[in-house]
Every structure is written in C-alpha cells, then in structure tokens.
Amino acid sequence: MKNLRRLYIDGGTYFFTVVMQHRRPILCHAQMRKALRNAIQKVRIDRPFNIIAWVLLPDHLHTIWTLPENDSDYSTRWRLVKGSVSHHVKDILDVKKERTLNQIRKQESGLWQHRFWEHTIRDEADLEKHFDYIHFNPVKHGLVEIPSDWKWSTYHKYVKQGFYNNERQPFDRDIDAE
Secondary structure, three states: OOOOOOOOOOOOEEEEEEEEHHHOOOOOOHHHHHHHHHHHHHHHHHOOOEEEEEEEOOOEEEEEEEOOOOOOOHHHHHHHHHHHHHHHHOOOOOOHHHOOHHHHHOOOOOOEOOOOEEEEOOOHHHHHHHHHHHHHHHHHOOOOOOHHHOOOEOHHHHHHOOOEOOOOOEOOOOHHHO
16 A cells, blocks of 8 residues: 555546545434535635535545646545544544554544545546446445435436436436536
C-alpha cells in the first residue's frame, strides 16, 4: 500500500468509496446523516465540488464528484469531511473504546477506515457504469429489492429527470443529451 498512487486531474470527475471502520453500520443513523450533510456543506464553501451521484449505505458510501477547473485536491476535501463528521459525532457514538493504539497515538477518531477508494472517471461510458453502480448498490447489498425503495440516494432525483424508470433496470439513455 505504500506505493499507492492517486491520480489527480484538475477539474476531474471521480468515483469514491468511503467505509466506516470495522464496517460499523452507523452511516444511516440520523446523527451521522446530519453530521455528514453539514460537513459536506461546510467543506463546499471553501473547497467547492459538484456531487453528481450519491448513495449512503449503513457501513459505506459511494459518490461521484466533479472538482472545479484548476483544482484536483479531493484528498483534502475527504480529510475535512471525515474530520468534521468525527468531531460532531464523537459524543454521540462511542467509538473511542474501539481505537487501536496506533489510532490513539495519531489522534484518529476510529470512526472511518483510514483510506478511501478513488477511481478517476475517464469517459461517458465509465461515468454511466459508476452512476448505475451507485444507484443499484442498495439492491446489490440486499437492502431493498428496487433502488427506489432506498431513501439515501440521488436515484430519486434522476428518476424525476427521466434517467431511470423507477424499476429494476436503468433506461437506455444518452448522458450527453443533458
């Protein structure tokens, strides 16, 4: 892992997976959702980014972001979001007792997995594949039978815009037609 190289492209579009430490199923709790929403709003003030798609699952989230031109620093954005959430839920969720000695030494909250997974979106086909992956992920994990039954997703937004037909399969669509 020490040789992990992230790809940073100014104005790039990225797919992310961010996971809770020990896969704790707490992301959909009201306090976590509120803290996450507030953290993202706060970070976007000084470090803007556009959220293309989003799904919040009990123990992880997936999202697609586009950064502004001349900016490729998604790592700082994630550090700020995760830090803000950790700070705001530290008294609500007792995760400190599960921290390792290394996490204590580094003053880490123990709430999130240390890293996140990133994939640079390369073209429209890649965007469409990850877009669908995000919206159908609750079905994949057996949380619901159809994506419209999952509350915490941008799926509903895209049904209203005609990208999906609110059933099991996505519409055939041309993302460039926007």
